Amino acid sequence: MPETVDALALRHLLRADRQEDLxxxxxxPSTGQTRMTAVVERLILPREGERNVHGNAxxxxxxxxxVLSEAAQAGAGVALMHSHPGGLAWQGMSPDDINTxxxxxxxxxxxxxxPFVGFTIASDGAWSARFWERTAPRQHARRDCATVRVVGERLRSTFMESLAPVPRGTEAQIRTISAWGKEKQADLARLRVGVxxxxxxxxxxxxxxxxxxxxxITVIDFDRIETKNLDRLLYAKRGNVGELKAKALAEHLSECATAARFDALPVVAAVYEEAGxxxxxxxxxxxxCVDRPWGRHVLNLIAxxxxxxxxxxxxxxxxxxxxxxAAADWRAHTVTAGxxxxxxxxxxxxxxVQLEREGYMDDPTYIHGLPKGHPLKARENVxxxxxxCASLQTLQxxxxxxxxxxxxxxxxQLYHFVGSFMEPIQHGKCNPECSFDDIVALGDHNGFKVTGPAPSTRDPITETLPEVKLGVFQRFTRGLKRLLLIIPDRTCH
Known part of the structure; x- marks a missing residue:
């Protein structure tokens, strides 16, 4: 949920008289490949006479x-939120909670x-949540959520420890954990991060x-490693030329991860394709970490x-x-609600964006016709x-x-290498006519179709590898195999 919704819920639900409220x-819905998230858009607070507070609520x-009428009008789902004034951290459910x-x-x-969604907030502001999934006509079973996230200035998460257990620290992490403590490390380590x-x-x-x-860590990229990448790709060696970047990087991460349990998922697709x-x-x-407009447009919508x-x-x-x-600048910033x-x-x-969707940005003739200095012609990097730049983004x-x-x-943040200085920090707001402010927390119901097939001009194999020179024995073996292939098969069937 956005921080604004969280703040309003806290003011309403956590009463000074320490009674429960609702x-x-x-x-x-926000439908991923393996999970569905309930994205809370807004509260519907009770009017006079619509709820009773009597110790319980x-x-x-x-x-x-x-509420049902407003939900039907908005095409939205319904959630019930209530408080446990004496509770801390993730909360279980009482028999009355379950029955309601x-x-x-x-x-x-x-x-x-x-599905009906239930939320509980503890006195420390920690949220718990569950879906009530339909299993048969008029029968619904509870399915607990692994995490509830509040998004805005901060990314604040509460975890259900039976589904998202606190990671076991390792000897390799001693200095990292000593920098900010076990609790913060547990919050950080349990996030699923996409690159x-x-x-x-x-x-x-x-x-x-x-x-x-x-x-x-999920790595999303459709491209292959080329020789011209070797001066910048941390994980790539000469022998990796021609390999898929997502798979090569995921394999490399498995070798350098410090977590006791680690999973690197390579997704061979662009973020504007359905799989990505x-x-x-x-x-x-x-x-x-993309430099084309279509990918950034998709990520902007996701944010x-x-x-x-x-x-x-x-x-x-x-x-x-x-x-x-003459100039080398790099910048980093966080984009999401607020x-x-x-x-x-x-x-x-x-x-x-539309030009890229139609394949013009992979058309050499189109690129050649652009004026000198056009961003799409830029190839310089070190x-x-x-x-x-990666350091600034990670610190964000x-x-x-x-x-x-x-x-x-x-x-x-914007840093200038020539002159060695950082611009004054900016905290900008979107333009009044910006359409992204209007789709905050609408999930799958945002009304925009931003994905599509890869442009037909895009070639996933960007480099032809040099033919390997075979030795005498290898040439003899290959010739023998070819000879065997042309002998008629006389086996009975």
Whole structure:
């Protein structure tokens, strides 16, 4: 849920008289490859006479009917939120809690065709949640959520320890844990982090996360390693040329991870393809390491509609007419609800998204016709610049999760290599006409179709590998195999 919804819920549910209270909320599904998330859009607070507070809390039937009507109008699901004033951390359910939620699940499903969702908030602000899934007509079974996340200035997560147990620290993590403590390490390690783009910046970020102790990393990239990548790809050697970047990086991460249990999932697709998009929706936080407008446009939508924070960055290198370095700049910023979006920051031109969808950005004739200095013609980059940009992006994510001394939002950072200085930190807001503000927390119901097939001009094999020179014995063996293949098969069948 957005921080604004969380703050309103805290004010309403955590009463000064320490009695339980309740309210309803509307939510939208966010459907990933392996999980569904309930994204809470807004609360529907009770009006006078719609609920009773008497130590415990109960609601009147006309409040429930009003909520069902609003949900049907909005095309949303229904959630019931209530408080446990004396509780701390993730909360279990009392028999009364179970009876109330299970008893109303059928009516909610009938009105919305979505599961009823229950939330409990403890006195320390920790959330617990569960879905009531339909198993048969008028029968609904409880399915506990593994985590509840609040997104805004911070990324604050509560975990159900039976489904997302506290990771066991390892000897390799001693110095990392000593920097911010076991509790923060547990919060960080249990996040599922997606790295979109396995290029030079993405490689640094992914390895940094694996060494820091993150347990689950998803690498999304469709491309293959080329010789021209070897000056910047941390994980690539000459023998990796021609391999898929996502698979090569995932294999490398498994070798350098410090977590006792580690999983690196390679997804061979672009984030604008259905497989890449759904894999991204399985993540709790995403790193944008792409340099094309379509990918950034998709990630921008995910950051707002699906409430998955996206840590974006970019590098710009410029030379003068003497082919001397004139400028090298890199930037990092976080985009999600309450932050300025990538489009308003100027990280991509929305007018170029459709051109990429139609394949023009992979058309050499189109690229050749662009004016000199056009961003799509930019090819300059250096290992050290990628390393610096990756560092800024990683620190943005760490600040958001760890919230050091209450400073969770570093703002938009822009560093200039020529002159060696950082621009004053910006905390921008989207333009009044920005459409992304209108789709916050709408999940799958945001109304935009941003995915599509890969452009027909895109060749997933970007380099022809040199033919291996065979020795005498290898040539003899290959010739023998060919001879055997042309002997008629006389076996009876």
């Amino acid at each position: 309210c309803f909320a509307l939510w939208h 109960s609601f009147e039937s006309h409040y429930f009917t009003r 939620e299970q008893g109303h699940a059928a009516a909610v499903y009938g009105a919305t065709k979505l 979109v783009g396995a290029g030079s910046v993405g490689a640094f970020i992914a390895e940094g996360l694996a060494r820091t102790g993150v347990e689950d 998009f759904r894999a991204a929706l399985d993540c709790d936080v995403l790193f944008s 707002y509609a699906h409430l998955i924070p996206v840590i974006d960055g970019g590098i710009s290198v410029r030379t003068n007419r003497h082919e001397e370095l 932050h300025q979006c990538m489009q308003c920051i100027g990280q991509y031109d929305p007018g170029l 290992f050290a610049f990628s390393m610096a 994510m760490l600040a958001m999760v760890l919230d050091p001394l209450g400073r969770s939002n570093p703002g938009q």
